[in-house]
Amino acid sequence: MSTPGNAPSLHISAQFTLTSALLGAAGGIVIALATSMHLLLRGRITGISGICQGISSLSLAFSRRTWRLAFLIGMVIGACLMAEAMPTAYAADALDPTVSVAAVAGVLVGVGTKLGSGCTSGHGVCGLPRFSKRSFTSVLTFCFVGAATAVVMSASGLRAGSPAAPSQELRYVALALGVACAALLFATAKKKDPAHSVHQSSESVDVALSLAVGIVFAVGLSVAQMTRPSRVVGFLDPTQGWDPTLAFVLFSAVLFNLCSFRYILRRQTPIMACEFEIPTNKDLTVELVGGAVIFGAGWGLSGLCPGPAVCVLAAGKPYAIAWAIPFIVGQAATERVQAAWAARRATAKHESGSTVRVMSMASSIEFAAPASDDDLLHGDALRGSAGEYEPPSDLPSDLEGGAREHEGATSVPGRELQDDLGRVLRREMSESGIRRPSGATGSGRKVHRREEPRGVGSVAAERMVMVPEQAAASQGPLAAGAPHVRQETIAEL
Numbered sequence: 001m002s003t004p005g006n007a008p009s010l011h012i013s014a015q016f017t018l019t020s021a022l023l024g025a026a027g028g029i030v031i032a033l034a035t036s037m038h039l040l041l042r043g044r045i046t047g048i049s050g051i052c053q054g055i056s057s058l059s060l061a062f063s064r065r066t067w068r069l070a071f072l073i074g075m076v077i078g079a080c081l082m083a084e085a086m087p088t089a090y091a092a093d094a095l096d097p098t099v100s101v102a103a104v105a106g107v108l109v110g111v112g113t114k115l116g117s118g119c120t121s122g123h124g125v126c127g128l129p130r131f132s133k134r135s136f137t138s139v140l141t142f143c144f145v146g147a148a149t150a151v152v153m154s155a156s157g158l159r160a161g162s163p164a165a166p167s168q169e170l171r172y173v174a175l176a177l178g179v180a181c182a183a184l185l186f187a188t189a190k191k192k193d194p195a196h197s198v199h200q201s202s203e204s205v206d207v208a209l210s211l212a213v214g215i216v217f218a219v220g221l222s223v224a225q226m227t228r229p230s231r232v233v234g235f236l237d238p239t240q241g242w243d244p245t246l247a248f249v250l251f252s253a254v255l256f257n258l259c260s261f262r263y264i265l266r267r268q269t270p271i272m273a274c275e276f277e278i279p280t281n282k283d284l285t286v287e288l289v290g291g292a293v294i295f296g297a298g299w300g301l302s303g304l305c306p307g308p309a310v311c312v313l314a315a316g317k318p319y320a321i322a323w324a325i326p327f328i329v330g331q332a333a334t335e336r337v338q339a340a341w342a343a344r345r346a347t348a349k350h351e352s353g354s355t356v357r358v359m360s361m362a363s364s365i366e367f368a369a370p371a372s373d374d375d376l377l378h379g380d381a382l383r384g385s386a387g388e389y390e391p392p393s394d395l396p397s398d399l400e401g402g403a404r405e406h407e408g409a410t411s412v413p414g415r416e417l418q419d420d421l422g423r424v425l426r427r428e429m430s431e432s433g434i435r436r437p438s439g440a441t442g443s444g445r446k447v448h449r450r451e452e453p454r455g456v457g458s459v460a461a462e463r464m465v466m467v468p469e470q471a472a473a474s475q476g477p478l479a480a481g482a483p484h485v486r487q488e489t490i491a492e493l
Helices: 018-042 062-085 099-116 120-125 133-155 168-188 203-223 229-236 245-264 286-302 306-315 319-352 397-410 414-431 469-475
Strands: 355-359 364-368 449-453 459-467 484-492
Touching (some): 018 245, 099 319, 120 133, 120 306
């Protein structure tokens, strides 16, 4: 439909009806219900692009990969069931992308969601209700870029739809694999350690919960018909007839979570976890905006973001395979680049003698990179006014107890203790590849806890634990009467 000047007129698409609006709102509520369940029970934000790292990440620890895999398997099972119960959600669509367009879009979405730390679910459904300024920035950016891409694609004639009916055979294979993988996860799940907190559930319970939330999430996407690219492209590109179904989905989901999140986050802990895993980064970075731009371009090209793509793949649409493989490769490649860049920046900071932030689950301590061996650990943090060892006020309680016990038994002078600890830390710094800056001056402070990267997505924190000399007698390099520093992996961050 065009105006006399051949300019496209803005009008409501014929495929948008009262029924589609009601289904969109209902689907949005079901999606929000799944994300609220996940937050209430396990304290997690349901961002599908982050959950997909259970497959794409090359370095994520298996303990952090398990629940992600269970969630994705739940989505596969839910999509397969909905393809049978509600076939219109997966019927051949006039704007199903071609294989080549799907492949390009998959790469862009993979790179963009990894750089931008989220997609429509993490930033939109879960970020907007928390009033996250990062999420507001990301949503506005990828919606604008997605709309611009969709309009350009249509205006240039590149939007060549390739309607694809779902393959029943592929769907049955996906369902069988999903059930088999779920059984394997349950079989390999660890039992609950009796020493853990009452809030800590067993791994098998975590798998079951993630599986259930994944199924509910897929049901919501199917009911809302977000699995049809024409619904998404119709929203992003109003020049061909605007379809506001996506607006109903997002509005109902955000409104539901606005109420539920407010109640849930008043709790001290989730029902079945020790703490909430809420993003704390509030910085608006180049990576955030750049990632949103790249993701928006991929979203506008194909009309697919990670959640619907998983469902479409499970339902048996062949082009989804061409989307999924480049998506995984894009996320994995971006992860490697980010890790290399982070290591390079860390090395530059160490070499320049700048302040290094050391993080752990219990503390965040800054120290100045030491200028020389003699300056290492020679500071007020370890030296009391009487010249004897005095544990600093920010020493974690588990370390402080051992330190005071040793102090009472041997009364080691502060300088001797500093020298002993200095030798240990110099050796550890050397083995870790941390170099002292040449020609710098100044003194360093004791590092109580430190973090050593074991790859993006899987970081282990280690603690320095002081034990009496009897336990360290066989260690050799430590002077008699001095405490020994033992490293223990205490948690995976």
